[in-house]
Amino acid sequence: MGKFEIKIEKAGAAFTVQVIGVIDEDVDFNSYSLAGATSLELNLEAVKSINSCGIREWIKWIGTAGTAQVTYLLCPKIIVDQINMVQGFLPANGKVKSFFVPYYCDESGEEKNILFTHGKEYTDSTVTPPAAVKDDSGNEMEMDVVEAKYFKFIKK
Amino acid sequence: MAGLHTQILIFEDDSTLGLALKKAFEKEGFVAYLTSNLSEAKAILDKNPIGTLVVDCLLPEISGVEFVESIRGKYPVGVLDVILMSGILGDPAFIKESLRTVSGKHFLKKPFELSKLISLVEKPVAPGGAAEVLLNPRMALYHMFGQKKMTAREKRKAIEALDEIYGFDLPFIYSLIVESQISGNLNLIAQKGDVFGIYFSGGNITGVDIPDKETYLGKLLVERGFLHPEDLIAATQDKSNRRFGEKLTSGFMVSPHAIDIALTLQMSVRLSRTIVDQKVSVNLVSADVELTNPHIDADTFAEFLHDWIVAKISIQWLRAQYIQWMEFSLVKTPTFRDNHPALRAPVVQALPNFVKDIGSGLTLSQLIDSQKYAEEPFYKAIHYLLTRGLLVFAKSERKMSSLDRMKHFNKIYRQFTDLNKIEIFDLINQMVAGGQGTPDFVLAEFNRFIGQPPSAEEKELSVLHQQLSNLAQNSIEFAKSGNREKLKEDMAKSEIEQKMQASQHMEEAKNHLQKSSFKLGLELLQKVQKVDPKTQKLRIYMSWAKLGLMGASPKPSVISEVEMELMQVAPEDKIDPIFSFVMGLLSKAKGDFSGAQKLFQKAMSLEPNLIVARREMTVLAGMAKTNTNQDVFSRDLGEVFSSLFKRSK
Secondary structure, three states: OOOEEEEEEEEOOEEEEEEEEEEOOOOOHHHOOOOOOOEEEEEEEEEEEEOHHHHHHHHHHHHOOOOOEEEEEOEOHHHHHHHHHOOOOOOOOOEEOEEEEEEEOOOOOOEEEEEEEEOOOEOOOOEOOOOOOEOOOOOEOEEOOOHHHHOHHHHO | OOOOOOEEEEEOOOHHHHHHHHHHHHHOOOEEEEEOOHHHHHHHHHHOOOOEEEEEOEOOOOEHHHHHHHHHOOOOOOOOEEEEEEOOOOOHHHHHHHHHHHOOOEEEEOOOOHHHHHHHOOOOOOOOOOOOOOOOHHHHHHHHHHOOOOOHHHHHHHHHOOOEEEHHHHHHHHHHHHHOOOOEEEEEEEOOOOEEEEEEEOOEEEEEEOOOHHHOHHHHHHHOOOOOHHHHHHHHHOOOOOOHHHHHHHOOOOOHHHHHHHHHHHHHHHHHHHOOOOEEEEEEEEOOOOOOOOOEOHHHHHHHHHHHHHHHOOHHHHHHHHHHHOOEEEEEOOOOOOOOHHHHOHHHHOOOOHHHHHOOOOEHHHHHHOOOOOHHHHHHHHHHHHHOOOEEEEEOOOOOOHHHHHHHHHHHHHHOOOOOHHHHHHHHHHHHHOOOOOHHHHHHHHHHHHOOOOOOOOHHHHHHHHHHHHHHHHHHHHHHOOHHHHHHHHHHHHHHHHHHHHHHHHHHHHHHHHOOOHHHHHHHHHHHHHHOOOOOOHHHHHHHHHHHHHOOOOOHHHHHHHHHHHHOOOHHHHOOHHHHHHHHHHHHHOOOHHHHHHHHHHHHHHOOOOHHHHHHHHHHHHHHHHOOOOOHHHOOHHHHOOHHHOOOO
C-alpha cells in the first residue's frame, strides 16, 4: 500500500468514501471521480497529514462534487484546522458529522482524542463537551486546543 | 486551558451595583460590559471574546441560571467562566444545584466586597508575567521571549494555537520549528485565500511551496556562476519531458552539487518572500516528513534567518513590538556562549560593545537611551538574538523614576508622529494586543500599559500622559466609527498615488545613475525614500549613488554607510545584475580589485548588456596595465572584503 489511498463505495448516487494516508503533491485525485454523486460521505479518520499542495488539490477535487450533499465524518484535528482556516476545504453546503477533539493531562502527559458527534456534543451552533475526560490513571484531562479557534466552523 | 479572560460581561439589573462592578473591573485593566437586557447580553457575548460572565440570579426577563443554561452550549466551560450572584436566593442547596446546572465557578451572596469578586477573576498579564492567562495566541507566542525554559511540546502547542499573524512573525516561527526539531507542514493562508506551505523535517526545511517566477533554477545557477547564460538558453530549448535540473546535469552543464546549492538558495529566497508586512494565517500540521535533499539545515537556516530579519522586518514594526519590553532586562540563556556563531552575525558585529552591554543587566530602555547604537541595527540585533534563543527578557527590579516614565512616554509618543487615526489605532493594537484586540479591549490595555495618571505635581508628565490617553481614546473612537472604512479607502488611493510617484522618481534616478549623474540620482532616490520607503531595490540604487558620488577617493564613513545599506537588501533583490554591480563598486572602493572584477563579471553574466559593468571592467583593466609593480588582482580577498558580508561559518 502506498502512502495514500481512497476507497469509494457507491450505492446508486450515494457515495461513501474512505480517505487514508498523506494528502500531498503526489496525490492524483483525477483517478477518483465524484461525478454522479448526489450524496457524498467522507470518512477522514485515517488521514495522517496534509500539506499546502494537498489542500489545493483537495479543494479542486471536492469542488467537482457540485451540488452533492457532502458530509465529513471522524475528522482528525488536521482536517478540522483546514475546515476552519481554508475557504472551500469543506464545501459551502457541506456538514461535519463528527470530529475529534484533543485532550491532554498535564500530570501524566497523556494525550487522547475524544470524538464529538453532531447532535450529541455539538449542534449547528452550540458545543457541549463531556463533563469530564479522564486519562488511564483517572486524572482529569483538559481540552488541548484553543476553543475559539477549533470550534469556529460550528458557528459558520 | 487558558482563555480570553480579560473581557467580562456583567448581567445585572441593579444599575448602582452594576456600574460599581464595571468600574472596579476596568480599574484592574479588564474590559467590562454591563447590561440588564437579555437580548443585549446575548449580543455582547456574540460580538466580543468574553471570558467571564458575572450574572445575577434574579433578573426581570429570565433567571440567571436559565440564561446560562441557554447559552452554555455555545460558550462551554473553558471558554466562559460563570460567577453567579444573588441577594435573595442563597441557601446552600440552591447554590450547589445552580452551580452544578450551569457549570459555574463561584456563587457570591450579596452584599459582597468588590475586591472579593475581582480576586475570583484571572487578571490580564503583561509580557513576561508568570500568570497563565494568555491574551491571544500571537501574544502568547512572544511571551516566550520572557521564558528561559520551554519544552518542545509547549513550543509546538504555541505554534499550533496560532491563527492570524503578521508576515514579520514568520522568522521567529520558522526558527522555533527548526530549533525544536518539529516535523510537519506549516501551511500559510494569504489574505486572498491562496494556500502556501513550508515543510520541516527534524530541524531542517525540506520544501517551500511558494510559486515565484523570479527564482527559477536556471536564473539562480547563472547568478551563482554555476551556469553559463548560453547553456541556460540551450537547456530551455530542450523540449524533452525531463526535469530542468536533469537536462542540465545530463548535458554536463552543471554538477548535481551546484543544483543542490541553487535549490537551497531558491528555498531561502522563497521563504524570504513570505516575510511581509501583511496578515497571514498559519496552521502547523505535525507529521512525519521525510528528510530529502537538498534541504536547509539548522546552520544554513541561521544565516538565512539573519538576512531575513535584517533585510525584511521594518523598524516601525520592531519599535511597536518591543515597546512592552522596555523595562525588562536582557538575560543570557544557557544557549549563550561567547563563541556562539550568532554573535559573529554581521548585524551584531556592526554594533561595537553590544555583546558586552546586553549581559550587563541593563533594561532595553536603558540600552536604547544610552544612544551608543544606531537604532535600526540595534533592534534587529536584539530581535535576531532573541529569535535564536540566546537572550530572554527578565523582569527588572529597577523602579521607574519620573524621568524614566517621561522617556518611556516619549518613546511611545514619537511612534505616533505623522500617523492618522487608523494608523495610530493599528499601532496601539500591535503594541498592547498583538494586533488582534477589539477597540474597547485595546483601549483598556493601553490605559493599563501607560499606568495611572501621574500626580498633579508632575506637571510635564501629567500632560504627556493625558496626551497619550487622548490620542488613544480618539483613535479608538474613530476605529469604532463608520468613518474608518472611508479613511481606509482614501489611504489606499493615496498609497497608489505615492507608489506611482515613487516609481517615476525611481526610473528617473536610474537614468541619472546610468549617465553618472550621481548627485541628481541621489536627490531623486531620497525623494523615493520619503514617499515610499518600501520601494523594491531602493537600497541598492542608493548605494550606487553614494559610491558614485564619493568618486575615486574612498571615504570610510560612506563605505560603512553603504555596507549597512547593502546588508539590508532583501535576499530576493540580490538576484539582480545591479546588486552584483554595486557590490563590485563597493569592493573597488575598498581596494579589492580582484573581488570587484568577479562581481562585475557576475553582473554581466546576468545581464550581458549592462554597459556600466562593462565600463568598470575596462577601468579595472586599465588600472591593471598601469600598475605593473603590483598584481592587483592577486591581493588577499579575505583581508579586504569586510566581515559584514561574510557569512559566519
